[in-house]
Amino acid sequence: MDLSGLLEKDAVIAGLKAKSKKQVIQDLSAKAAAATGLSEREIFDTLLQRERLGSTGVGHGIAIPHGKLTRLDRLVGFFAKLDRPIDFDSLDDEPVDLVFLLLAPEGAGADHLKALARIARQLRDAEIAQNLRDAPDAATLYAHLTQPIASSNAA
16 A cells, blocks of 8 residues: 555655644644545544543554544545654654644545554655655655555565
């Protein structure tokens, strides 16, 4: 699965200004609502409910908040590079500066899990993560996010 299938060029934000995990989720929920036509509140509540189960801060400055929505018809992603790292209650207690939001239809099942694995694999690649952190604008971020991973076993 290539991230270009999940991510539109206008779903990437460079330099998102946020002071908290909740604000990041709120800002990305607003972006997702505008793109999907779903309620910002429904998206925000779904993401917060998922965060209560355990932080989606996966370590190394990366968070992958995600949730399933009944009225969504396809997997859709949004990416933000934060203007400064914030506390995200990450597994490694490190602040987060790269956030990939994934929304999935309620019945996505294995496709949702495959997409999460692909996103995690892409963002945990040290070279890709550094390129994202160094990227000056949204177009460059998008280019780095949608490049295929060199690994022969990429899903």
